[in-house]
Amino acid sequence: MPAKAPAQGRPRLAEVDTRIVDAALIEMKDKGLTNLTLEAVAARAGVGRPTIYRRYSNKEELIRAVLTDKVPKLSLTETSDVVDDLVSMAVTFADQLNKSGLLSVAIAAHAEARHNPVMADVLKTDYLLPRSQSVVGAIERALASKQFVQVEPATVRDLLFGPLIYRLLVVGEEVSPFGLRTLAETALSGIRTPGGK
Amino acid sequence: MPAKAPAQGRPRLAEVDTRIVDAALIEMKDKGLTNLTLEAVAARAGVGRPTIYRRYSNKEELIRAVLTDKVPKLSLTETSDVVDDLVSMAVTFADQLNKSGLLSVAIAAHAEARHNPVMADVLKTDYLLPRSQSVVGAIERALASKQFVQVEPATVRDLLFGPLIYRLLVVGEEVSPFGLRTLAETALSGIRTPGGK
Amino acid sequence: MPAKAPAQGRPRLAEVDTRIVDAALIEMKDKGLTNLTLEAVAARAGVGRPTIYRRYSNKEELIRAVLTDKVPKLSLTETSDVVDDLVSMAVTFADQLNKSGLLSVAIAAHAEARHNPVMADVLKTDYLLPRSQSVVGAIERALASKQFVQVEPATVRDLLFGPLIYRLLVVGEEVSPFGLRTLAETALSGIRTPGGK
Amino acid sequence: MPAKAPAQGRPRLAEVDTRIVDAALIEMKDKGLTNLTLEAVAARAGVGRPTIYRRYSNKEELIRAVLTDKVPKLSLTETSDVVDDLVSMAVTFADQLNKSGLLSVAIAAHAEARHNPVMADVLKTDYLLPRSQSVVGAIERALASKQFVQVEPATVRDLLFGPLIYRLLVVGEEVSPFGLRTLAETALSGIRTPGGK
DNA sequence: ACTTAAGCGAGACGGTACGTCTGGTCTTAAG
DNA sequence: CTTAAGACCAGACGTACCGTCTCGCTTAAGT
Numbered sequence A, B, C, D: 001m002p003a004k005a006p007a008q009g010r011p012r013l014a015e016v017d018t019r020i021v022d023a024a025l026i027e028m029k030d031k032g033l034t035n036l037t038l039e040a041v042a043a044r045a046g047v048g049r050p051t052i053y054r055r056y057s058n059k060e061e062l063i064r065a066v067l068t069d070k071v072p073k074l075s076l077t078e079t080s081d082v083v084d085d086l087v088s089m090a091v092t093f094a095d096q097l098n099k100s101g102l103l104s105v106a107i108a109a110h111a112e113a114r115h116n117p118v119m120a121d122v123l124k125t126d127y128l129l130p131r132s133q134s135v136v137g138a139i140e141r142a143l144a145s146k147q148f149v150q151v152e153p154a155t156v157r158d159l160l161f162g163p164l165i166y167r168l169l170v171v172g173e174e175v176s177p178f179g180l181r182t183l184a185e186t187a188l189s190g191i192r193t194p195g196g197k
Numbered sequence E: 001a002c003t004t005a006a007g008c009g010a011g012a013c014g015g016t017a018c019g020t021c022t023g024g025t026c027t028t029a030a031g
Numbered sequence F: 001c002t003t004a005a006g007a008c009c010a011g012a013c014g015t016a017c018c019g020t021c022t023c024g025c026t027t028a029a030g031t
Helices: A014-031 A038-045 A049-055 A059-070 A082-099 A102-113 A117-144 A153-171 A177-189 B014-031 B038-045 B049-055 B059-070 B082-099 B102-113 B117-144 B153-171 B177-189 C014-031 C038-045 C049-055 C059-070 C082-099 C102-113 C117-144 C153-171 C177-189 D014-031 D038-045 D049-055 D059-070 D082-099 D102-113 D117-144 D153-171 D177-189
Strands: none
Touching: A014 A038, A014 A049, A014 A059, A014 A102, A038 A049, A038 A059, A049 A059, A059 A102, A059 A117, A082 A102, A082 A117, A082 A153, A082 A177, A102 A117, A102 A153, A102 B102, A102 B153, A117 A153, A153 A177, A153 B102, A153 B153, A153 B177, A177 B153, B014 B038, B014 B049, B014 B059, B014 B102, B038 B049, B038 B059, B049 B059, B059 B102, B059 B117, B082 B102, B082 B117, B082 B153, B082 B177, B102 B117, B102 B153, B117 B153, B153 B177, C014 C038, C014 C049, C014 C059, C014 C102, C038 C049, C038 C059, C049 C059, C059 C102, C059 C117, C082 C102, C082 C117, C082 C153, C082 C177, C102 C117, C102 C153, C102 D102, C102 D153, C117 C153, C153 C177, C153 D102, C153 D153, C153 D177, C177 D153, D014 D038, D014 D049, D014 D059, D014 D102, D038 D049, D038 D059, D059 D102, D059 D117, D082 D102, D082 D117, D082 D153, D082 D177, D102 D117, D102 D153, D117 D153, D153 D177
16 A cells, blocks of 8 residues: 555546556566566656655565555355365465465565564565454364364464465476365365364 | 686685675575675675675575575484484474574575576575485385375475475564474374374 | 756756866876776765766766866967967966866877777867867968968967977976966077068 | 896796787787776786786886887987987987877876876886986087077977977877978977078 | 646666776796 | 786776655646
């Protein structure tokens, strides 16, 4: 979300907002976070550099906006099988993240966050927090319905997302959604209660 | 490994090699890959910038050298319990990687590799390949001894490392080796054969 | 004269132009053309290095600007005595050139021009051409008024400036304007018509 | 003249001396003093850079050597006409200097000397001093024989060399020895005694 | 309808880092 | 001790971006 415009004067063009974020996304996918230049973003968006800075006070803020706007939401379809809901959510998310080209951006942002408090805050506030709602809810529902043996919710989260992200990151592009689903199911199989459906 | 020096003329000082790589490691941990400057590396190493370029033709090559030299080797202790060997190896590796500050460097390198064929090659050649030997060997031994149900070796790898890396990356610093071990064991529990010790 | 700024965008600060050329002049006098560094010019002018390159694409262009802006014009006072006008002009010019510290710069530029077509063009276009107007005019007036025996204008020019420049160059700093005047008059005495006033 | 070699050990190759100075001369003519690099001299001479530094402690010393070795001596042919001897000497010298390509080197050295005491000393000691012997002698003989009106010897020198050097420097390459002679004779004509031959 | 505050593209500005080149010094192996 | 080769530190080169700052112009909202 860009910094908000003052009330007076000419209003900002909404179209410019989207041109900037779209251009930034393409540039990130092309060049990576390291080699991302606002100059190229501005050129691709057909915009002056100050027009970007008017909205985002620095590169981090722009990255934040891209992550916020473009990373897929976690879509939770609630069926009778709680565990299957979890798996579907995680697989869909990982696959979309990978296909959209944002996987590497998100991962690079996490790495950057280690040395960069601003980026850490960006991630926590705009990336993880809004997404953890769905995940934690679904996990707690699964735990409550005794689908899982007694484990920490964080453990479920790590078993669910860890292998998916790791495989996508290490292997590269070509991973089928089916393979991902199998992997996620296998990862969770160790903590499923024997009687669970 | 730096570009090799010619046979003739004054030989390169080995000490300079190590000063450069050590300084680079510290700078990476301090600033992150994105904000790594060879100027700062040179200053910290007490070396002229051209002396770095004599060894590494660009930033990527230097990062390659750091990853090659400084990322811990996978130390495999062979006991009677093959699965425990695997877990120990992975936990030790992940913990060392995290504690040494190289986790974020390695992860950022993976993200970078998505857009940068040179970096992709660096990772494949100098990072993954030499380490996969031990892992693949141990996994195949575990499979052969029927400790695991019949799965792809890659699945074992992803279940083993995925959750560990994911947790360290997402959570941040403070994860105890004990917590890591529990996580890894839980991840593998789903593919262990019932009768296996 | 700096490369002209585009019409659009923020206009260049005229003050920066003068700060750069003034700083360059001081540096040239201090260090000589050989040891002139744009880094030092930029520092003295309180300006970033790219700001200089925006105006002058290289060192030669900057030197051209200094020669164009700072070398004294030939001031011709027209009295009844045409020859005295010539002498005054030459002596004043040589003395100012020497005192301003630009003598060595101009001479070094001439030497450089032997190997450097760009510099040769700089000299011809910005240094000699605009100054030759006055000289040629005055010489032709002197020839027309029969003050001189019949000689080439170029001969007059060389007799007039040659000894002055040579003395200043070879001897060094301390030459009085009076000595210069005597020298110039002596040089021309050989071509003056006997009856001439 | 290079710094003298120690008595002990392997003697220096005399051939290396000449290869260096010859290469330096060619490079100077090609590139000018400003762009002269010892690297290029060494390469052209087929010699290591330290081999040059062993003989000449810096660039100035090498230039000194070239000026000393390669600038033509003033050859004074003593005939009955003292003034004609002077003119011949000056014209021959200027013409050779020009044709050898060393004119610009010598001039650049003079300009450099303004800011560089070492170069000033080089010129005074190795260039001007050994040559002024002949000139001063010839001038004093001319003065003694009443060929000239009473003037300073320095004035004669400046009238003689000034116009020649100036013309060669300003005009460029194509000046005939005959034109030079005429110019020199004209310059001196103003101080010749009426009765002189 | 007219003022006014801000948006906008372009590009200047002081900096910082890049990757390269040279200067003068030093170190090696071979002679 | 000399030689050719080449490493070493230092520092300048010309270029690319950064984040900020004007400029001339356009565009709404509020008088």
